[in-house]
Every structure is written in C-alpha cells, then in structure tokens.
Amino acid sequence: MAQQVSSLKLLAALLLVVVCCFANSCCNHQTQTQAIAAAWPENAVGIGVDGGVLANDIVVGDVALAVSRDANNCFERFLLESRNASNTYASAYRACQMLGRQRRMEFVSAEWSTRQEMEEQVTVMCKNLCDCVQIVEDLEYFQCSAQHSYKSVHTMQQVYLNSSAAIVELEDKYEEAEKEMLLCIISAEQQYVDASSKAFLKLSKCLKAT
Structure with a gap:
C-alpha cells in the first residue's frame, strides 16, 4: 500500500x-x-x-x-577502452593470418624452380611420345616408342623422387608457418585479455570511488 x-x-x-x-x-x-x-x-x-x-x-x-554522472563516466571510459582493445586484437589477428600466408608463399617460391624443371621434363617426354604416334611406318613407330619410353622411365623416376622430396620439405615448412601464425595469434589474444582485464579493474575501482 x-x-x-x-x-x-x-x-x-x-x-x-x-x-x-x-x-x-x-x-x-x-x-x-x-x-x-x-x-x-x-x-x-x-x-x-x-x-x-x-x-x-x-x-x-x-x-x-x-545512475550518477560519475558512474556514467566510469562506464564510458570502460567502453572506450574495451573498444580499443577489441580493435587492437582484430588488427593483430589479421596481421597474424597475413604472416602465415606470406610464409607459405615464400616456401612455395623456394620450390618453384624444382616445379619448373619437372614440368619441362614431362613436357619433353610427352612431346617425344606424341611424335612417335605420328609415324606411319610400323617398325619406325615401335623403335621410336621404345627409345623414348626407355628415356621416360628415367624421367618419371626423377619426377617421382623430386616430388616426394618437395612434399616432405613443404609439409615441414607449412607446419612451421602454421606454428608461427598460431603463436602470433596467441600473443594477440594475451594482449587482448590483459587489456580487457585492466579496463575492468579500472571500472571496478572507478565505481567504488563514486
């Protein structure tokens, strides 16, 4: 009542x-x-x-x-600091992802010469075999096919070995790039958590003082 x-x-x-x-x-x-x-x-x-x-x-x-003016001011400062922390984290996160992509591109560039050499070998091998198909005379056709098939065995062995080595190398380097990117992101997360905690502690002290 x-x-x-x-x-x-x-x-x-x-x-x-x-x-x-x-x-x-x-x-x-x-x-x-x-x-x-x-x-x-x-x-x-x-x-x-x-x-x-x-x-x-x-x-x-x-x-x-x-709500008192002092409390409003406390929350306004807290929101501003929280936004700054979020913006800083977003920028750092994007930078870490960019770093990871750049590292992968660098590693691919290092293996580019190996890839070009393999492509040239395969191109020559295929051209030689295709030229044999154009021969009409049977004996000459089989001789051409036998000769270039024998050479192709060596070419395919080299392609296989070079490809296998490149796979191992790139997998190791990709893992290294992934690790570097993740450590970068963790560092950015730590900075964000620290900044957010600091902003909250300042808010608590500010509210207690009002």
Whole structure:
C-alpha cells in the first residue's frame, strides 16, 4: 500500500509540472523541482535539475531511478577502452593470418624452380611420345616408342623422387608457418585479455570511488 501511495504521488507531481509548463511560459527549473519535492518531500534525495534532467539520483524507497554522472563516466571510459582493445586484437589477428600466408608463399617460391624443371621434363617426354604416334611406318613407330619410353622411365623416376622430396620439405615448412601464425595469434589474444582485464579493474575501482 505504501508503494502504491508513493507511485501516485510521483504521478501527481509529474502531472503538476506538465500543467505548470503549459499554463505559464515562465515556469522554470526551480518551479519544477519545488512541485516534485512538494509531492513527496519525505522521499526526495538530492533533487537538482540540469537541462530539464535530474542531475543527481532520486531514490523512491530503496529503488534508484538514475545512475550518477560519475558512474556514467566510469562506464564510458570502460567502453572506450574495451573498444580499443577489441580493435587492437582484430588488427593483430589479421596481421597474424597475413604472416602465415606470406610464409607459405615464400616456401612455395623456394620450390618453384624444382616445379619448373619437372614440368619441362614431362613436357619433353610427352612431346617425344606424341611424335612417335605420328609415324606411319610400323617398325619406325615401335623403335621410336621404345627409345623414348626407355628415356621416360628415367624421367618419371626423377619426377617421382623430386616430388616426394618437395612434399616432405613443404609439409615441414607449412607446419612451421602454421606454428608461427598460431603463436602470433596467441600473443594477440594475451594482449587482448590483459587489456580487457585492466579496463575492468579500472571500472571496478572507478565505481567504488563514486
């Protein structure tokens, strides 16, 4: 019942302020404050008006109706520092991914000469065998095919061995690049966590000081 009476007093006070402002153009902040205070003087705490908005907290019973300016400033600084930490982490994360891609490209470039050499060998081998197909005379055709097939065996062995060595080399280097990228990301995550924790601790201290 007491809470209902307090709510009715609050509503009556607000209606009184509205009627005052529309009825008299000279109605000022002081008149509004006096009207509100007259409605529930026993519950008004630190009433003040700043630009039409209550400057301090107004407490009706045990319920806080507004957050103090100091607390607002605390949260604004916290949000700003949190955004800065997030932006820094996002930039660092993208940089780590770029680093990983660059490392892989460097390793591929190192094996590029091996790939070119293999492609040239295979191209020559295929051309020689295709030339044999164009021969009309049977004996000459089989002689050509036998000769270039024998050479092709050596070529294919070299292609196999070089490819196998390149696979081992690239797998090892790709793993190295992946490890470097992951360590970079972990470092960025650590910086983000530290910055976020620092911002939260500052917020807690700021709120306790208000």
